[in-house]
Amino acid sequence: MAKTTRRKSEMKVLKWGAASAVALALVSGTAWAEGVTVSLSAGEKIFKNGKGDAVPACVSCHGDTGMGNDGMGTPRLAHQGYTYLVKQLDDFSAGKRTDMTLGVMNGIAKGLSDQDRRNVAYYLHTLKVKSELSNLDDVKASGKPVGTAYEGEVIAKYGLQAKGVSACLTCHQYNGRGAAPIYPMIGQQKYVYLVNQLTHWRDGSRANDPMGQMRAVAKNLSDADINNVATYLSQAPESTEGDSYQYTNSPEEGIKVTP
Ligand code: HEC
Numbered sequence: 001m002a003k004t005t006r007r008k009s010e011m012k013v014l015k016w017g018a019a020s021a022v023a024l025a026l027v028s029g030t031a032w033a034e035g036v037t038v039s040l041s042a043g044e045k046i047f048k049n050g051k052g053d054a055v056p057a058c059v060s061c062h063g064d065t066g067m068g069n070d071g072m073g074t075p076r077l078a079h080q081g082y083t084y085l086v087k088q089l090d091d092f093s094a095g096k097r098t099d100m101t102l103g104v105m106n107g108i109a110k111g112l113s114d115q116d117r118r119n120v121a122y123y124l125h126t127l128k129v130k131s132e133l134s135n136l137d138d139v140k141a142s143g144k145p146v147g148t149a150y151e152g153e154v155i156a157k158y159g160l161q162a163k164g165v166s167a168c169l170t171c172h173q174y175n176g177r178g179a180a181p182i183y184p185m186i187g188q189q190k191y192v193y194l195v196n197q198l199t200h201w202r203d204g205s206r207a208n209d210p211m212g213q214m215r216a217v218a219k220n221l222s223d224a225d226i227n228n229v230a231t232y233l234s235q236a237p238e239s240t241e242g243d244s245y246q247y248t249n250s251p252e253e254g255i256k257v258t259p
Pocket residue numbers: 046047050055056057058059060061062072073074075076077080085088089098099100101102103104105108120184196
């Protein structure tokens with residue numbers, strides 16, 4: 001008990017940089033290890049055609065452009081960070097994360113070899129596409145509640161101090177565009193997927209976050225907070241490489257890319 005309390009107070013004083021260094025040490029090391037070679041064409045083939053009987057084409061659920069689908073609850077994968085994507089596929093395969101939406105990703109990830117996962121993740125992270133935002137009118141028409149963007153913007157940018165919720169953008173960066181290798185892009189992610197993940201972090205049914213960072217954030221969010229922040233993030237302004245913050249979703253150096 002005393003030990004837990006001490007660890008908690010130590011966690012609080014960790015600044016973002018130090019926290020991310022520790023988290024980096026905790027995420028899977030294989031994705032960016034020296035000597036890794038990836039094939040873009042092999043990755044594209046998996047994305048478009050799947051692999052054998054066990055692995056259906058990713059496009060059939062994540063969309064031709066890899067931008068996700070609110071009706072199915074699938075996330076946008078296009079331009080997501082490479083290391084983050086490899087980690088999720090590894091976690092699905094190892095049972096550290098469970099697909100509670102369609103119950104398919106664990107089997108799909110198991111059907112891919114380590115090399116397949118790197119190939120498809122690398123291909124996906126290079127996909128640069130035009131915005132394809134969630135249509136919140138359609139979401140509402142399907143019976144799911146939608147929040148208020150400006151209230152969500154406050155949570156994303158400043159957090160909710162009274163409830164101990166940190167600002168999302170301290171970790172997920174400007175417009176939620178992500179910070180490779182650890183922090184995924186959450187800006188312009190699909191609304192239904194965002195709500196599902198935040199709900200799962202909150203009840204602990206998704207627990208593959210390094211150092212429990214997301215569970216600590218989500219445990220103090222109400223249903224309304226979740227809908228509000230997901231509304232803002234799903235429609236967040238696009239961040240371009242030309243703006244004043246350095247933007248990268250690129251993996252660590254040392255990866256050899258073949259066509
Ligand atoms: C039958 C539908 C279906 C197919 C086919 C499918 N997915 Fe998924 N995928 C999902 C769903 C649903 C989720 C969300 C799971 C959840 O809510 O936790 C998901 C989540 C993911 C995630 C997690 C993304 C994140 O932001 O954390 C990755 C990575 C992923 N899929 C990759 C793939 C790849 C690669 C393929 C093709 C080899 C593929 N998926 C094929 C339905 C599918």
